[in-house]
Amino acid sequence: MSKFLDHASEFLAHRKGLLPIIGLILILINLLLQFILPGSFLAVTDFLLHIGLIIAIFGLMLAWAL
Numbered sequence: 001m002s003k004f005l006d007h008a009s010e011f012l013a014h015r016k017g018l019l020p021i022i023g024l025i026l027i028l029i030n031l032l033l034q035f036i037l038p039g040s041f042l043a044v045t046d047f048l049l050h051i052g053l054i055i056a057i058f059g060l061m062l063a064w065a066l
Contacts, residue, residue, distance in 0.1 A: 024052065030047075
């Protein structure tokens with residue numbers, strides 16, 4: 001587990017904006033799903049919105065720390 005964290009921190013240290021961009025893309029996909037598939041599980045529960053928001057905030061905090 002510690003080796004994985006070392007590799008992940010080295011990877012993300014050079015790409016500080018990657019996680020916030022992935023989070024924003026998930027939020028935009030959620031917005032599109034609201035119009036394309038309004039009755040689907042992902043659209044009703046806003047699953048991608050919540051996951052995208054968590055990833056974006058985590059990415060911003062991690063980028064600030066690195």
